[in-house]
Amino acid sequence: MAGPWITEHEVSVVEDAMRNGWYEHAYDYCEKFQAEFAVYHDRQYGLMTPNCTTAIHLLLAGLGVGPGDEVILPECTWIASGAGVTYQGATPVFADIDPNHWCIDPESVEKLISPKTKAMIVVDLFGNMPDMDALQAVADKHGIFLIEDSAEALGSVYKGTRAGKFGIGSVFSFHRTKTLTCGEGGMLLLDDKELYERCSMLRDHGRRPGGPAYFNEEVTFKYMPFNVQAALAYAQFQRIDELVGKKQEQLNQYREKLSDIDDLQLNPEPEGGINGAWISAVVFGKSHNMSKHKAIEELEKLDIPARPFFYPLSSLPAYGEMIDEYKTRNSIAYDISERGINLPGAANLTGEQIDKVCDGIHRILT
Ligand SMILES: Cc1ncc(COP(=O)(O)O)c(C=O)c1O
Known part of the structure; x- marks a missing residue:
């Protein structure tokens, strides 16, 4: 990862x-x-x-x-x-x-x-x-x-x-x-x-x-x-450009190899800005009916690691599970978090491994 x-x-x-x-x-x-x-x-x-x-x-x-x-x-x-x-x-x-x-x-x-x-x-x-x-x-x-x-x-x-x-x-x-x-x-x-x-x-x-x-x-x-x-x-x-460049290259590869799937959101490239792309993340559109937990489970069966999008902090035991108070108020966070995963982003990730991850995502969505 x-x-x-x-x-x-x-x-x-x-x-x-x-x-x-x-x-x-x-x-x-x-x-x-x-x-x-x-x-x-x-x-x-x-x-x-x-x-x-x-x-x-x-x-x-x-x-x-x-x-x-x-x-x-x-x-x-x-x-x-x-x-x-x-x-x-x-x-x-x-x-x-x-x-x-x-x-x-x-x-x-x-x-x-x-x-x-x-x-x-x-x-x-x-x-x-x-x-x-x-x-x-x-x-x-x-x-x-x-x-x-x-x-x-x-x-x-x-x-x-x-x-x-x-x-x-x-x-x-x-x-x-x-x-x-x-x-x-x-x-x-x-x-x-x-x-x-x-x-x-x-x-x-x-x-x-x-x-x-x-x-x-x-x-x-x-x-x-x-x-x-x-x-x-x-x-x-002293190697900052090289290190950031590697992350951006990964995000670009993910973007390119997943571009044929509709209703899928990856990190945006901001207008007039640059995305340093520390983590490449995917949010599955609602049409896929794919939760983060289901996606991680299905990808794991294909030997592909993934991590969940951050949980809303208010839903965690650390903050007393204030879901009732926050879920309606912060409905977008609760919704996006449920449908998002983080993709592998290790610096030594190979092109073949990125292909495998993208192939896995295609498979679990069809
Ligand atoms: C958004 C954000 N804030 C703060 C931290 C804390 O960083 P550290 O693990 O160096 O304490 C992290 C690191 O994981 C982070 O992702």
Whole structure:
């Protein structure tokens, strides 16, 4: 389903970190990676973290989100998008998604805004981009923060602007399943100097970078990156076009080989934008009468792996199974989620394997 593309380049950079990245060089790769990754995304500051979940948490803490606050996020995303909201004692509120690109719907967000709303976390699902202009307009109108969860959107572009440049801050994931990986890793990107300084302090036990030794201003987190982890991510970053290109090639092959099937939706290629295509997903049109569970089961019989479209978060035990409250309100999310699957997207997937997956989909739909 998923996995990285590691070359001799990564091996030699990691070896360098292992041999030389200690003493006064203990954070060299972290600093280099943070700085260059920020520049690439036209941001002022980057803070590498142990993973993306901690990057989101760090940003929410830096913004002062806490008990009594509400944060709006899409129904269909990985739970990590909103976990930090709960860690901070705030309340997540789930918005419906757009049926065309499956990302958060600005109209649904606007309906959910209350005096308690402090922020919205918008997610670039699978590399698809939401309607950022409309979302930013809602955020501005109501004076709330927009946070971009671009964990899945490396290489995506919205109207000429790279994913990762939207809102007060954005986050990326370098989890082992991601396009650019170091096994576990994350990044917080910011433009605001004060917020950057606050998040830097929160990331390291309440110590100011460069401040006096053993002098903690607050009891906070330990979300520091590790140089060897950063070296691997940095080496992958140097191959970013190649890595993103591989994902886009996979999506194009799926698109081409499934194009003869009517009533089938794959990740859209946005007008004036680019889809980084972290995951190629398929949503079966209603005429196929094919649920995600049935499709996964049928494909498994043909020895083809697939994963379910994200469940609506409000339907999960983690959130107390609030189906009754949310199912009608977020009917599009509940409907799309039921009919969608994620296709294999490992970096070492061969053309023959993609043929096999597409052949399998043809077979289960006829
Ligand atoms: C949309 C989204 N947000 C956040 C995360 C969290 O990333 P990590 O696993 O690096 O903590 C992921 C990763 O799986 C994700 O897909």
